[in-house]
Amino acid sequence: EDQVTQSPEALRLQEGESSSLNCSYTVSGLRGLFWYRQDPGKGPEFLFTLYSAGEEKEKERLKATLTKKESFLHITAPKPEDSATYLCAVQAGEGGGADGLTFGKGTHLIIQP
Amino acid sequence: DVKVTQSSRYLVKRTGEKVFLECVQDMDHENMFWYRQDPGLGLRLIYFSYDVKMKEKGDIPEGYSVSREKKERFSLILESASTNQTSMYLCASSLPPGMRTEAFFGQGTRLTVV
Numbered sequence: 001e002d003q004v005t006q007s008p009e010a011l012r013l014q015e016g017e018s019s020s021l022n023c024s025y026t027v028s029g030l031r032g033l034f035w036y037r038q039d040p041g042k043g044p045e046f047l048f049t050l051y052s053a054g055e056e057k058e059k060e061r062l063k064a065t066l067t068k069k070e071s072f073l074h075i076t077a078p079k080p081e082d083s084a085t086y087l088c089a090v091q092a093g094e095g096g097g098a099d100g101l102t103f104g105k106g107t108h109l110i111i112q113p
Numbered sequence: 114d115v116k117v118t119q120s121s122r123y124l125v126k127r128t129g130e131k132v133f134l135e136c137v138q139d140m141d142h143e144n145m146f147w148y149r150q151d152p153g154l155g156l157r158l159i160y161f162s163y164d165v166k167m168k169e170k171g172d173i174p175e176g177y178s179v180s181r182e183k184k185e186r187f188s189l190i191l192e193s194a195s196t197n198q199t200s201m202y203l204c205a206s207s208l209p210p211g212m213r214t215e216a217f218f219g220q221g222t223r224l225t226v227v
Contacts, residue, residue, distance in 0.1 A: 034215050036218075041221070043117075046215045103157075105155040
């Protein structure tokens, strides 16, 4: 069974204080690992897709990296508007079916001014 | 930009009612999905569809059914709503399998069953 574990569950940082969120996964044949941002009461907003170990993607203050067992979302000099829940998801399996994503439970990030 | 639109942001229904949640996407995506999201449990897949009139059960299909009569529209049906189906429901769409790509989500429908 595919499993995705995110840590920490919650993280409170001061504005400008850089940190990393972790997503560890156990899947049979990773097709892709996805990061989403979710604001309260809204649907998840796509951030990044990573396909293979060693791959990195960047967007503004966010950088996602991938190894064979985990992914990190690095947040550099965060601002209060970066406060949100960050979700990690994997798409797995080696068949051709339209398998849904398996999600972690998310990291609730709060950036204090 | 990809747009996935869910018909309602908030719904309140009575126990035993038949409930329809509608989702429309405008990017000609083959795949569509329904998830529910609950505190402490995260997002869980209810059903997905990879083509018109095709459907597959996800992890928690009990108490739900789906309909996909047109490519752009995917409906979630609660045949007889119960209080344990109170939740946030999220629809998503993506390109076909074999093309490694992300899923795009709608804004969510918060359903309360009383």
